[in-house]
Amino acid sequence: MMNFTTITRWEFKNTLKSRKFLLIFFLQISVLFLMIVVFNSFAANLESEKGLSITPSLTGFATLDVEDQGGLFSKRLNPEVLTIQNSTYNQGMARLANGNIGGFFAVPSNSVALIQNNDRVATILYLDYRDPKRSVIRQEVNNTNQILSSTLTSAYLDSLKSQNNTNQPGITEKTSGESLPLQIVRKVMLAVLLFLPLFLFGNLVIDSIVGEKERKTGEILMAMPLSSTDIILGKSVAVVLTMALQVAMWMIILLGAGFQLKNAAIVYMTVVLTALPIVGLTTIIAAYAKNYKEAGIGLSFAYIFIVGLLIVPLLAYLSRQSAAANISPMTLTMRLFSGETIAPVDILLSFAFILILSLLSYGISIKLFSRDDVVFGPRPGIIRLALELLGIKKRRVLK
Amino acid sequence: MSSRDVMIEIKGLSKWFGKIQALDNLNLDIKKGELLGIIGPNGAGKTTAIRITCCILKPDHGDIIVDGYSIHQDPLKIKSIIGYLPEEPNLYERFKARDLLRYFAELYGVPKADINPRIDELLELVGMTHRAEDRINTFSKGLRQRIGIARALVHDPNVIIFDEPTMGLDPATSQNIRNFIRQLKGDKTMILCTHYMDEADQLCDRVALLDQGRIRDMGTPDYLKSKIHGDIILQIRVQDPRQSDQEAINALSSVESLEVVGGKYQISLKSRDEISYVIDILGSRVISVNTKEPTLDDVFIRTVEE
Numbered sequence: 059m060m061n062f063t064t065i066t067r068w069e070f071k072n073t074l075k076s077r078k079f080l081l082i083f084f085l086q087i088s089v090l091f092l093m094i095v096v097f098n099s100f101a102a103n104l105e106s107e108k109g110l111s112i113t114p115s116l117t118g119f120a121t122l123d124v125e126d127q128g129g130l131f132s133k134r135l136n137p138e139v140l141t142i143q144n145s146t147y148n149q150g151m152a153r154l155a156n157g158n159i160g161g162f163f164a165v166p167s168n169s170v171a172l173i174q175n176n177d178r179v180a181t182i183l184y185l186d187y188r189d190p191k192r193s194v195i196r197q198e199v200n201n202t203n204q205i206l207s208s209t210l211t212s213a214y215l216d217s218l219k220s221q222n223n224t225n226q227p228g229i230t231e232k233t234s235g236e237s238l239p240l241q242i243v244r245k246v247m248l249a250v251l252l253f254l255p256l257f258l259f260g261n262l263v264i265d266s267i268v269g270e271k272e273r274k275t276g277e278i279l280m281a282m283p284l285s286s287t288d289i290i291l292g293k294s295v296a297v298v299l300t301m302a303l304q305v306a307m308w309m310i311i312l313l314g315a316g317f318q319l320k321n322a323a324i325v326y327m328t329v330v331l332t333a334l335p336i337v338g339l340t341t342i343i344a345a346y347a348k349n350y351k352e353a354g355i356g357l358s359f360a361y362i363f364i365v366g367l368l369i370v371p372l373l374a375y376l377s378r379q380s381a382a383a384n385i386s387p388m389t390l391t392m393r394l395f396s397g398e399t400i401a402p403v404d405i406l407l408s409f410a411f412i413l414i415l416s417l418l419s420y421g422i423s424i425k426l427f428s429r430d431d432v433v434f435g436p437r438p439g440i441i442r443l444a445l446e447l448l449g450i451k452k453r454r455v456l457k
Numbered sequence: 458m459s460s461r462d463v464m465i466e467i468k469g470l471s472k473w474f475g476k477i478q479a480l481d482n483l484n485l486d487i488k489k490g491e492l493l494g495i496i497g498p499n500g501a502g503k504t505t506a507i508r509i510t511c512c513i514l515k516p517d518h519g520d521i522i523v524d525g526y527s528i529h530q531d532p533l534k535i536k537s538i539i540g541y542l543p544e545e546p547n548l549y550e551r552f553k554a555r556d557l558l559r560y561f562a563e564l565y566g567v568p569k570a571d572i573n574p575r576i577d578e579l580l581e582l583v584g585m586t587h588r589a590e591d592r593i594n595t596f597s598k599g600l601r602q603r604i605g606i607a608r609a610l611v612h613d614p615n616v617i618i619f620d621e622p623t624m625g626l627d628p629a630t631s632q633n634i635r636n637f638i639r640q641l642k643g644d645k646t647m648i649l650c651t652h653y654m655d656e657a658d659q660l661c662d663r664v665a666l667l668d669q670g671r672i673r674d675m676g677t678p679d680y681l682k683s684k685i686h687g688d689i690i691l692q693i694r695v696q697d698p699r700q701s702d703q704e705a706i707n708a709l710s711s712v713e714s715l716e717v718v719g720g721k722y723q724i725s726l727k728s729r730d731e732i733s734y735v736i737d738i739l740g741s742r743v744i745s746v747n748t749k750e751p752t753l754d755d756v757f758i759r760t761v762e763e
Contacts, residue, residue: 273547277543277547282561430513436475
């Protein structure tokens, strides 16, 4: 016990003294600032009436002069695509000839009167065939003609119906709560921001354990009066402490930036406790890996798995309010900082998940680190090792 | 040897690495206060034996009892009474020398009040007081080895194990390290693994010759040397070596062996009295005569060849 805390104290102290670590620590905080800015503008855009468009803008794509004194056509042309300018016939044709515009659309000045008399309206579209955008202009003008035509037909048919049948019961729509996209942005992104530091320090665990193998200092450490449990726990707790420090910093910054974080203390505790199994799983990889390269590959796969384990239940909770989704500490954290009332069983589910995963991961990594074939070689394959750990196969001893 | 005199007792130790057997039923007793040398070719199992003694590796068979504790039952107790210096000191590069010694002192459970005086004493012993506040990554290999020795001694262990402590060091630094070991002789039980036979010859009370995971021979350096050769080796360069010379020399009673090495006769004699007879046989064809005392190198080469 004494030795475990000694390792933790020295590892933590050395981490904080390391210039490389401090640089990473502050770089991460600057990334957080950047994410807050992006996050805020993203949320503001979603909340605005315009909503958020993810289609590329075509504004000003093509230019069209229009002579339409009645304004019937020009009002219905799509301004998202065409830059429209009212013009006379002479001006329009001159600008078209000079290549200043892609097209000129001439509508008779008595168009409104013609429609009222149920007469045909003859319009003319002049196009500059040198301009490759002419097909877009033609398409937009045709669309406008069709829209106008169907609008007029509908109006005519409505006028033929009996007055008594036209009134439909009015439906007034009032909204409450946030839309799913807004929830995803507000809650999921905030939860992701809170959990992000837990994934940024995997390299510390790798350096702490794989580094001992690569630098060959592990041999000395294993000659100390320390058990494998002392070594694994001592090093892991030091990393969890580092994460706890970073999470605290991030939470202070998020609160300072105006984010609503209710139950901040319990949220902090949940995030830090979640660091335990994440570090535990990283430790399994570090205990087995022969070198940094192997550990890096393993870490990528493990983190994809862990992120899935945290985020998928959270999304399931948002879409279906599934009770089982509380298994993810990220769901619990989101509900906590949103100020929801949480049933004790939901909290228990989440903490049981953390506890079981922690016990499993540390148990496996301690078992691995106790085996001299894993640490010094020749290292057994993953499948054989798994079977041996499960007790399905016996450890091979040649005689 | 009574069991009370024995500090380390290796009993039927075997260890496999995959399909390779590193140790094959190794048995060995080391007395309290003794300095035992282990010599042997590469891959003989020296480092494996040492690592098992330090409880870094686990044996497939057998046991080691250190000061009454078994490696199977009390590995932590054994680790706390052993100071181990591996071939490469493998120190934490970012640490300052003093911090490194403090870290290991704390891990060994040295009482807080004793740590600073102990570190000062050790830094002085290895001549590193002036570099106490420097980082390890600024040290040469020799300086690292000195700090490595201080680290191995920081908890004042009863047993010290050195694995190739002078490997790759310049002669002056090697001599320094040998002097440290000499200073510790008598008080501590020590194991010294080495490739340098003269080092084992100079320092060790007994030497065990390990090959293919087994003890091939063991005894004092003098005993081992005398077992392989007679009292003296004659090296005689002659003009026109003849078969009849070899027959005549072999007929002498004190001749143990005769070899022709690089145009020279190498003759092992039990008695110096017959040197003159050998010279008489070769007569005026003798160009030069050298006498050579047998060394552990000869023991090593002969045993490994056998």
